[in-house]
Amino acid sequence: MAAKADKTAADRVELLHGTLDLIVLRALATMGPLHAYELASRLEQVAEHPLMLNQGTLYPALVRLEQRGWIKGTWRQTESRRDAKYYALAPAGKRAVEDQAARWRRLSVFVDKLLTDDV
């Protein structure tokens, strides 16, 4: 158990600042409303490399997105009849996904270019 944890820590990818927002938005866009635990599990599933995601770090991202009016949280019951706050994409959030995606594509092209060009 302990050995496994050490190995994953070495392989973990530090999340680039600002990427978490996009990841959350994309997850909500594709999966529909999710609560924080579901989101965290989902992110751990999709990542090719295990993400260095402290599950708690989701919360500041969620409140940030909620303040921008991109997502909206509502209290509902889970299948296991437990109260949980479900986050859904707001209309403004749908547009934001597009914008943010385009922005990151631009950046990744730029970074790619930096890395592949002769330097």
Next chain:
Amino acid sequence: MRRFFDRVLHLLRVRRPDADLARELDAHLALLQESYQARGLSPDDARRAARMALGGVAQVTEQHRDARSFRWLEDALQDAAHGARLLRRSPVFTITAALSLAIGIGANTAIFTVANSLLFRPPTGIAEASELIVIGSARGDGGLNPLPYASYRELASRVTSVRAVFAEGLFPRVMGLARSTAVSAEAVLGHSVTTNYFAVLGVVPARGRMFAEGDRSAAVLNHDYWTRRLGGDERVLGGTLQVNGQPVTVVGVAAPGFQGTGIRASDLWLAIGPEGGGSVVAGARLRPDVPLAVAAAEIAALGDAIARDRGVAPQQANRLNALPFSRAGGNRNVVVGFAGALMVLVSLVLAAACANVAGVMLTRATARAREISLRAALGAGRGRLVRQLLTEMLVLCLIGGLLGLALAQIVLPAAMLVLPPLPSSIVVPLTIDWRVLTFALSLSLGVAVIFGVLPALKSSRVDARGVLEDGARSASGRSRLRSAFVVGQIACSVLLVVLATFFVRVLRHAGGDDPGFQVRGVDLATIDAGVPGLGPDRAALWRTVLERVRQSPGVERASLARVPPGGFEGIGVGEVAAGDQPGTSPMFKPGWNVVDTGYFATLGIPILAGRDFQSTDTAASPLVVVVSETLARQLWPGRAAIGQPMRLSVVTGDPKGPLRLIATVTGVVGDIRSSSLVDGMADPYVYVALAQSEAIGNGMTAQMSVVARRRGAAALTGTMATLVQAIDRRLVLANAQSLSDAIALGLTPQRILATICGVMGLIAVLLASMGIYGVTAYTVALRRRELAIRLALGAPRSRVLSLVLRQGSWLVAIGLGIGLTLSLGAGQVLSVFFYGLPAAHLPTLLGTASLFVVIGAAASVIPARQAVGDGWRRSLQED
């Protein structure tokens, strides 16, 4: 908007979202624990693992709270830090920019500090000053004149919209105060007030009591005076003091700090008895539910009714009006006008400074085009970029603002030292309070926004790909904006320079060169015989005073005058006309003066025809007058005035109309120009002999000034004070100063205007030359390659040089055009106030124009020479 609202909500109710989060985290932990348990961990291990996966509830809560509320603050701090870093990197720019902003903001703040003290800051010791109003008879300019005491009484008995009305004399007056009849009086400032004065103002006693209804011959002492001059002696309370030779009972001492309602500190307050007297200024405390406008309307209506009851014709009646209470009293509008005018003037420099800073910011934005476009490419929103550039300007303006505040604190006391000596101490506390702070800070923020937004918008509009790919080449839009800033700067400085010369001319013409009399070596001493307690036979008093002064060894000549030059240019008594037949010739409104024999000789005013007053001109002999040259020319153009009859129409306040008299002109004297009036436009003047002054109405000679020419160098003011006390030890001098001080005091507003315009003009010229230099250097830098190519292709240096210089000259030409047009307009406005002074003064305009042409050439030649200097070949090889 919603986000902002959310944040405010979050800030206000921190507990609720925290509770919400706690609930959410609980659910999260439970789910995690469930999943770990499902994987086979014991409940305890599962709980521990869940907590580890979440990363600490307390930390998450903290992060959550940060994200909720303070993100914007973090952004702003980041921007500010970034801005500060950039500013630190170019210290010369930062220092000059901050200093020039500090001068502009500091000058504005200094003026505001004075205006604040006069208009907004309530005098110490008064309760709820915002409820107070001042009442007087409406003046044409929006200010207030005093009203008769009888009108006040009537108003007080009829008005319903205010809680209580009180009245006070127009000014505190100099009085002679002695602790007993056996000692000489010392001069104090005493203020007559109604017995409810302290009660309505809410001033509490420090000792004894304040006035009560029915108090007569009672006094309340200023706490400061009581401790300073009477040693805080408790025995004074309930005892008697001699004020102008009358016994007065001291009932109490006012709370420390209370100095009165106006700008002059009173040493004591005297109760106006029920018999009242003279002209007063009224004040009142509003009822809490009645706004000022409603009270003012009732007061105006009551004033009209009072006038109707007395049978005064409506067009002759003075309407009553009410204004908010302040130290400025009924002269609020004068203070607002003067402070406003000064602020406009110094704001020109602020605008020039801001234009300079904004211009440099623009240039630097061009230099930073790569950085900005990189940030844009990395996804920084335009709003964020604008905000960042604005923050930079804001940081600069705040530094400027803080420096300005400090500067104002240094400049104000220094300015007070430069002012001519004041005849009595004034209370205008020049302290920084929240109003001054708010003013300085909002001014800084305001200019940051006004002058920051445009450059920020311009600079943030970058074509990301273009700049990244081939560097900044075209920045013509920014260059145009920068040129516009420079043109504005030049226009501002031209206006200031022209205005400065305007006010210097006003000062010079107002008396410096030839006021029509000899200023040097003359001392003035004013004696107020109108205060209660002096015998009615004033003529005898004046005779004795003049005799003693003339016998004094230090005195060469002496006389008496109702109004010596300086301060007031004569007093308004009525109208005059040529001839003895009513209605045959136009009436003139001259300045009047009452003088004794030898007045003209004492002041060195030439007698051009006829004679001075003589001892044979008495109350019993026919009425004679002496007129000034201008009046003689106006009344009898082309003829000798001596021996001509003149009709006098003297306003006495009698409802039956003015007093009509016939006098004979016995002398014509030279014109005098001593106050604000300007060359060629001396006021027409009529002089009446002191001995005959009773004929033109009583009360004219209640106050006279001794005018004495010194034999040696020693000032006579001390001698005269002793002399007067020797005649009557109850008497004190109301005012004693040299004639030149009196004149300087009268010219203070003009001197302030001239000084401020001069200093500000100089700074503006400096800023403008910096601006011209900056913009030329900038274009030279932009066109470096083009110019180098021209030189390489064989263009002569002079050609290239003139190419560069042409741009600078255009800016100067346009700026000059705008500035001169503006100053012609300003001259038109000013010539209304300083009539006789031409609005357009050709030498000034030409001089200003050539000054700026020279400055413009000098400022653009340096960068232009660099462009064609030896280094030009290198610029071909760069890039």
